[in-house]
Amino acid sequence: MTETTAHSTIFQWVAAYPFTILFCLTAVWLLSNKFKPGLRSIPGPPLAAYTKLWRLLDVRRGQAHWTSIALHKKYGKLVRLAPNVVSVSDPAMVPVIYNIKGDFTKTGFYPIQCVSWQKKPQMNLFSTRSEVEHREQKKKVANAYSLESLLKMEGKIDECTRLFQEKLGEFADVGREVDLGSWLQYYAFDVVGELTFDKKLGFLEKGGDVDGMMEAIEGMLLYASQCGQVPEAHPFLLGNPLFPILMPQMETWNAVLNFTLKAINTRTTISRDGELELEEGRVGNDMLSRWAAVKSSDPLKMSTRDVVVHLSTNVFAGSDTTAIALRAILYFLIKNPAAMQKLVREIDEAELSPIVQDREARERLPYLNAVIKEAMRLHPSVGLLLERHVPKGGATICDTHIPGGTIVGINAWVLHHDETIFPQPEEFIPERWLEGWSPYGQKTKGEKVADDKDRLAEMEKSFFPFGAGSRTCIGRNISMIEMRKIIPQLLREFEVSIPGDKEWVCRNVWFVQQQMPPCVLKRRNKV
Template sequence: MDTSSGNIHRAISLVWNLKTVYFAYFSPLAKYPGPQTLAKFTKFWQLRVTLQKQGHHVYRELHAKYGPVVRIGPHSLSFDDARAVKAIYGSGAASFPRDSSFPAVGLNPDHLPVFFCIDGRAHQAARRKVGSAYTMTSILGMEDRIDSIVGALQSRLDEAAENGGFMDISEWIGYFSFDVISDLAYGQAFGCLATGGDVNGIVSGLQNGFLFPVLFSTFPGLFGALFSVLGRVAKPPDDAGIGLAIKMANNIVNERYQRPSDKRDLLNAFIGSKDPDGIAIHRDQVRGEVIATLVAGSDTTSLSIIGCLGYVLQHPDVHARLQEELSTVTFDKEIPSFRQLQALPYLTAVIQETLRLSPSIGGAFIRRVAVGGAEVLPGQYVPGGTVVGVNNWVFGRNTNFYGPDADQFRPQRWLESDQKTKMMKNYEFSFGHGARM
């Protein structure tokens, strides 16, 4: 019995070792250069780099050394080329599917929000149902709600200026963003600005837990199954953080269905959404969309604003020119409208340049090549099942695309020619690209 077990163990080890050696040195990906030998055999190299929180620098150095295609794992390639952006993140049902999606803890798997869809067809179908909620017309209909929270932030900043001393502007921008997103999604702000703090730990609860998404994104099969099982038997505590956000969503969605309101918010827009047959979408998808909006929209908004402020303050010439442009405009109210601000070319250029150099989601948007393979770059066919991606922080500094000064914060690049601006906008990649943007 022991001999038999030992033989089986040795056979399994032999098969595993042969498979590992094959993928490291003889698979179709073996021709691509990459980092240390460890990355050819296992994803633990990727895990280590991500946990160090320096992946954007590491991947940039790799592409500078090896070129536009780098092998970063047994089945993984990283690209830094504009043509790869279009090939990998094409729109519609033909787009490469996501490699994985986070376990939908607390959500109905039959009625998932757009954010959790993996393949292009499912994403397209889900987005078709709720797309009207995210249109510019819909969002502008809520502008007065945003203005009221902008006014609350302005009051807080005025108080700090009068009192003197030190204040952490990034902290207050974070509170502002959470209040805006929660007000738009839930129909009521969390109240972070009013209290001057993290209400019930919601902000920290959503921001913490860095290890979970890292483990899941690196080993989706293993940790996806693990967390899916745990999600059925263990729920996050509902008195703080993400658990409280989910509990609030459940209560508010149920109350809105029981007592309809004429509020102009995303919740009402989701409730009013219909599938192509004209049937209202399921309540569970409405709930999922509300939660996903909060999770995906709060931090990204605050990081974009903070990045913009940081670059402007670090570049006095940009600051001066921006002030000059703003001084030439007469606004019709204390808080300018989106339409008025959109008409300011230099302000727009400053925002675009910020998103290029400091994307709020800095990293690769992972996709998996469909069965049959695909031509990601001209003449380079990548086999099906390969995990591919473009790191937007790296691509934002691509000198072939943005010019030799790609490292510099220079908003003027967006105003030099209509053709150049149109091209850069066509490859805008700060929040993703294609249908999943």
């Protein structure tokens, strides 16, 4: 048989049995997924080993964090969530997977969440997969996120606090219910505005969303959470490289980028040569001022692109995660009156400034700090795996060799609900973060303070709300300052309650967002 004849026969056979051939190829593909070398023995939902579709559908339902907790309770420390994805629940693996070397690199889930500017994707500290690029970019901006640098602008945060109190007081004075969950996000947005641009972004003044930012961010998170399960689809969807070229107006769809550029233009303009000229007399400690000054003195160290990308990252990530934590703190306090009374008593008895200062909260309010930690343990802001690729050659994880290229990761919700580390994990118990608390009730005379320190150290190893390693959230100090300041300020001024037995509604769209029931505020009659 000649080669031409053979090709003709094959073509005829394919034409005659297309569906049979497609079925066979699909079966082979599914079976090859299921029996991947090194992963075939790792347990998980039966369908998950065959196709990514199971994981995608689970994420679409918006409760993937609870699914993961249940799966680890059933299967153990390793759970296979997709043909090439393994979820890990062992806190001992945190320094392995998220080490400072960064050899477990980020996956295709992350670049989806970057802005597009000047007709191409612009990677930020969060989205870049390159450890070299991340290291170089972080060097440029890390100092601006230090506690010392941020507290130089504490007076700006206090201005937001005063306006927040004033606006909430209007609800309290007329006895009107308030959507406190939304107001907490307005506060977080305006604080980010002050720290980033030296100006409020208008959320508190308006008492509502500004330029559709909150809605836009929710849409971006929804897309990222779902497309992130099949990131190879992104180049054919919003990541199509032809879109910015064929449709230059596409960049105007990016609400975060446009909001950032609008805020920048209230202070300066971006000229064609990329220079940023701040108004005379407006140079301060805010991030735009600091980075524009660096750009002016050393363009090779900080480019206009760097400034825009880092500022837009603040806008995207700086409000939602903090608002989620603030909602969690207040919600759990409301639902646990004994904890609320204990915290209010601590606040009333402490000697605090009229506007609570961060240092005061850190040094004089130990129970507040325990409340904050417990709320973030019980409801961490991020609800999906922090994915990483196993390095070439593979790695031993939980005494199992995982092949190189496999996606592994840890979900904060799974770690934080591990009853071997956090007894009674579904309960809100701030005392667990304080020395002297025992999961078994009253401490006996034989128990030592060393036991407390060991227990606390073990919990700290499993406390994962900001990630770990070289990619730990760079904005964590911003969030912590806001929590330490606004919670005691709110509770010293108002009694906060939720009428009836109404519960919040939570939805996991990468960030686990909550819709809080309407709250009632009453001004406190302090002695």
